Amino acid sequence: MFKLTVYDRETITPLRSLMTNIGSVVAALFVISIVFLLCGVNPVYAIGKIFAGSFGSMYGFKETVTKAIPLILTGAGLTLAFRAKFWNIGAEGQILMGALMGTWVGLTWGSVLPSFLLIPLMFVAGFLGGALLGLIPAILKIKFSINEVISTLMLNYICAELITMLIVGPWKGNTRFGFPGTNNLSEAALLSVIPGSRIHYGTLMLAIVAVVILSIIVYRTRFGYEVRVIGENSEAGKYAGIDFFRTTLVIMVISGGLAGIAGIGELAGIHHYLGYPASISSGYGFTAIIVAWLAKLNPMYVLVSALFFAGILVGGDAIQISLGLPGATVQIVNGILLVFLIMGDYFLKHRVVVGFSNREHLTK
Amino acid sequence: MRKIETLEMVNISKSFQGKFANQGINLKINSGEILGLLGENGAGKTTLMNILYGLYQPDSGEIKINGKNVRITSPIDSIQQGIGMVHQHFMLIQNHSVIENIALGYYKTPFFFPKIRIHEKVVEFSRKFSFAIEPYKKVWQLSAGEQQRVEIIKALLNGADLLILDEPTSVLTPQEIKELFRILNDMKNEGHMIILISHKLDEIMDICDRVTVLQKGKIAGHADTAGMDKKSLARMMIGRDVLFNVNREPLPKGEQVLKVSNLHVLGDKGISAVKDVSFDVFANEIFGIAGVAGNGQKELAEAITGIRPVRSGTVFAGLKNITNMSPRKIYDHGVSHVPEERIKFGIAPGLFLYDNAILKQHHLKKFSRKMFLEYGRIKNHTRDLVDSYNVAAHSIEVQIRNLSGGNIQKLILGREISEKPSLLVASHPTYGLDVGATEYLREQLLKRRREGGAVLLFSEDLDEIFELCDRIAVMFQGEFTGILDSSDSEKLSDIGLMMAGSVRY
CATH class of the missing domain: 3.40.50.300 (P-loop containing nucleotide triphosphate hydrolases)
Structure with missing residues (x-):
């Protein structure tokens, strides 16, 4: 009979960490292949197509970078929340809230303020929007012990419906021929892009700066230390006299705020008006959860993992078009990848030895 | 059959x-x-x-x-x-x-x-x-x-x-x-x-x-x-002889470092866990609190160190009223704490040894400048701790979960007494440790006493209490059934009955 023995690994080298992640992705691709086979598609061809579509062409790569921008910002914010074991599933709503606040600023002052004032103002408004939305579950958790998974998740729907209400009601634009959506923001409110692409480089730079600052915060500051202690052992945090309320509030201001900035990028860089919530953020807030996880909650690695998942999103679009697969295929691919990455994490932290039991020896 | x-x-x-x-x-x-x-x-x-x-x-x-x-x-x-x-x-x-x-x-x-x-x-x-x-x-x-x-x-x-x-x-x-x-x-x-x-x-x-x-x-x-x-x-x-008696030389009573008056504290279930407890601890003294687990010792220790709110009564550290202050402020007023269940409360298991070495001190000026941590100094301090408290570890850059219980406890004790607090609250510091580590930790507590510190020792191990303490309080159902001098052997022979609440002094 098989016998599995599990040991804790004493040390985890960066190389092992990398190899485990690659192994997880390979194993996931294997299972994804089965899904493609069930759809009647040659898996090698389909997977090749995903990566060819996202990284194999200049057009595809530009799209990949474009989609990586919100994933970097949101994913980096989530690494901080997850590190403190605050399960923020509400990044999607925080992105939307950022976009909503940005729209408000853009519509109100769009024709008054010059670009160099308006755009920073929109980013600040977006940050505040996401941050304020993030504060709600933080306060509910610390003061009333309400599970943050539920509250952050439910706030997503509230935000989405709030936007829907605004775009069919008070904010409905008169240039939309009766379709829901606000009017386009004024020229001054739009982010410039790298010519020939949709890469709104201003947000991209903000995202990279955010990643660097977050890394410093987590590994070099007192606040980051407190976040790591709380996440490792909240009882020890209490014993060490860490102020949970204050720390959690700051975590969620940063995590929600970065998602809000991502919302501004999508609004002012891509769409230029506030439309249906599903078009403003097509699930970036959820994909960012996987991004943060694949990055092992290290903000620096988010740059890589965000690019990877942006590639899958773009490649998914490509196979939808070229192979006629349903849109849900990409979500299946993402889901399988997440499951395997989490499993890989277990094997990274533990050593599992398969052996044969020596029961025969006992009963001889 | x-x-x-x-x-x-x-x-x-x-x-x-x-x-x-x-x-x-x-x-x-x-x-x-x-x-x-x-x-x-x-x-x-x-x-x-x-x-x-x-x-x-x-x-x-x-x-x-x-x-x-x-x-x-x-x-x-x-x-x-x-x-x-x-x-x-x-x-x-x-x-x-x-x-x-x-x-x-x-x-x-x-x-x-x-x-x-x-x-x-x-x-x-x-x-x-x-x-x-x-x-x-x-x-x-x-x-x-x-x-x-x-x-x-x-x-x-x-x-x-x-x-x-x-x-x-x-x-x-x-x-x-x-x-x-x-x-x-x-x-x-x-x-x-x-x-x-x-x-x-x-x-x-x-x-x-x-x-x-x-x-x-x-x-x-x-x-x-x-x-x-x-x-x-x-x-x-x-495999060798044990010392059943450690020599605890008599020391003159120092100044008062802790005064607890009429303290009431609630337990986790909202039921009164500490009832009207009053005592004081002096420098050059180890004050022991004996009793069977679950008679309010945990709540008393947590209330003194700020982890659990005090319902009524006061706690003074020296002349400073520390009642219901935050754990960090209480630490800054010279009261440090070796918690019971060291893995559960005393460390962040996945963080490195040097991260854990400053768990209650990362806010101090010596380890941080403005909002940034000074890792150079932190690592030096950790190396000192590891050397002076005999912590067996391959390196200070390993996750502390990989250390044995005894070594974790040595690090915690070192961390808590390295700043020379006026009072150390130690809850079951040797619980579950082997004889070698136990002897070492006890010796460190006695050393602290010699150096002019005070120790408030919670223990279920009567041998430990008798060996280390100058005065002994017995706790039963949230109350003290007596505070005895360790030289009072006549009354001490009733300690079992005091622990069961049937004798009070």
């Missing part, structure tokens, strides 16, 4: 991660016998018994019942063979009644109306061994001794001829221990066999017929208790 007349474990070995927990162990027990299994923490006693109970599989070796080889691959096998085990931490569901708990662990519980059958059985057993037990009480309402009796009934009901008790006295008052031993003796006379795991020499001498001593996973010896004395048993257990 007895299922087991004799039980033998032959040449049992078991290793974890390449380290032997048990190596070539032989052990034999006959019906109507109480066998003591003696050894320090980590000597492999519990591993061996878990093998017998089917929780672990040995790497090699055989188990023989009545001379025949048996295979025990799970607790179900061992229960069917007639083996029962009472774990150190009771496996009971707190919100269920005694009857319900017993029904759950009884393999012949009928599907319909289980309580009626079980009730008869419980009454039968409690009469047979003259237990006092109320079948319809919820488990959380029972004392530790009563909970243990529920566990014993569970085992007997399943037809256990061999009963394994893992450290059964660690949570009992002296009176409850007497009662347990009476029950065990009755069972022995009925023809049951009992294996008693313990590291307490007195108990082994008191009740066991024979003793098997384990040391570092190997057999250190077998003996009849009749021909042994405590000293030679102790030598067998740790």
Whole structure:
């Protein structure tokens, strides 16, 4: 009979960490292949197509970078929340809230303020929007012990419906021929892009700066230390006299705020008006959860993992078009990848030895 | 009819991660016998018994019942063979009644109306061994001794001829221990066999017929208790002589460092856990608080160190009122804390050794400039701690979870006393540590006392209390049943009764 023995690994080298992640992705691709086979598609061809579509062409790569921008910002914010074991599933709503606040600023002052004032103002408004939305579950958790998974998740729907209400009601634009959506923001409110692409480089730079600052915060500051202690052992945090309320509030201001900035990028860089919530953020807030996880909650690695998942999103679009697969295929691919990455994490932290039991020896 | 007349474990070995927990162990027990299994923490006693109970599989070796080889691959096998085990931490569901708990662990519980059958059985057993037990009480309402009796009934009901008790006295008052031993003796006379795991020499001498001593996973010896004395048993257990008395030189009483007045604190369930407690602690003193676990010691320590709110009353550190201050402020006022359950409270297991070395001090100027941590200084400080407190670690850049309990505790103690606090609150600082680490930690506490510090020591280990403390308070149900001077041997002989609340001074 098989016998599995599990040991804790004493040390985890960066190389092992990398190899485990690659192994997880390979194993996931294997299972994804089965899904493609069930759809009647040659898996090698389909997977090749995903990566060819996202990284194999200049057009595809530009799209990949474009989609990586919100994933970097949101994913980096989530690494901080997850590190403190605050399960923020509400990044999607925080992105939307950022976009909503940005729209408000853009519509109100769009024709008054010059670009160099308006755009920073929109980013600040977006940050505040996401941050304020993030504060709600933080306060509910610390003061009333309400599970943050539920509250952050439910706030997503509230935000989405709030936007829907605004775009069919008070904010409905008169240039939309009766379709829901606000009017386009004024020229001054739009982010410039790298010519020939949709890469709104201003947000991209903000995202990279955010990643660097977050890394410093987590590994070099007192606040980051407190976040790591709380996440490792909240009882020890209490014993060490860490102020949970204050720390959690700051975590969620940063995590929600970065998602809000991502919302501004999508609004002012891509769409230029506030439309249906599903078009403003097509699930970036959820994909960012996987991004943060694949990055092992290290903000620096988010740059890589965000690019990877942006590639899958773009490649998914490509196979939808070229192979006629349903849109849900990409979500299946993402889901399988997440499951395997989490499993890989277990094997990274533990050593599992398969052996044969020596029961025969006992009963001889 | 007895299922087991004799039980033998032959040449049992078991290793974890390449380290032997048990190596070539032989052990034999006959019906109507109480066998003591003696050894320090980590000597492999519990591993061996878990093998017998089917929780672990040995790497090699055989188990023989009545001379025949048996295979025990799970607790179900061992229960069917007639083996029962009472774990150190009771496996009971707190919100269920005694009857319900017993029904759950009884393999012949009928599907319909289980309580009626079980009730008869419980009454039968409690009469047979003259237990006092109320079948319809919820488990959380029972004392530790009563909970243990529920566990014993569970085992007997399943037809256990061999009963394994893992450290059964660690949570009992002296009176409850007497009662347990009476029950065990009755069972022995009925023809049951009992294996008693313990590291307490007195108990082994008191009740066991024979003793098997384990040391570092190997057999250190077998003996009849009749021909042994405590000293030679102790030598067998740790391989050298132990100091039963540490010299604690008299010191002049220093100034008052802690004054607790009329303190009231609530426990986790909102019930009063500390009731009107007042005492003071002076420099050059170790003030001990003895008592059986769960009598408010934890709540008292947490209230003094700021983790738990004070309901009423005051706590002064020196001249400063620290009542209900945050733990960090209290630390800054010179009160540091070695928490009980070191892994649960004292460290962040996944962080590095040097991160853990500053757990309560990262806000101090020496380790941070403005909002940034000074890792250079932190690492130097950690190296100093590791050197001066004998922490065995490959490097300071390993996750602290990889250290043994003793080394973690040394680091925590070093961390807490390196800043020379005026008062150290130490909760069960040597619990679960081996003799070497225990001696070392005690010596450090005495050193702190010599240097002019004060220690408030919570301990369930009376030997430790007697050895270290200048004054001793006994806690029972949230109150002090007395504060005694350690030289007052006449009153101290009543400490067991004070712990049970039947004598007050």
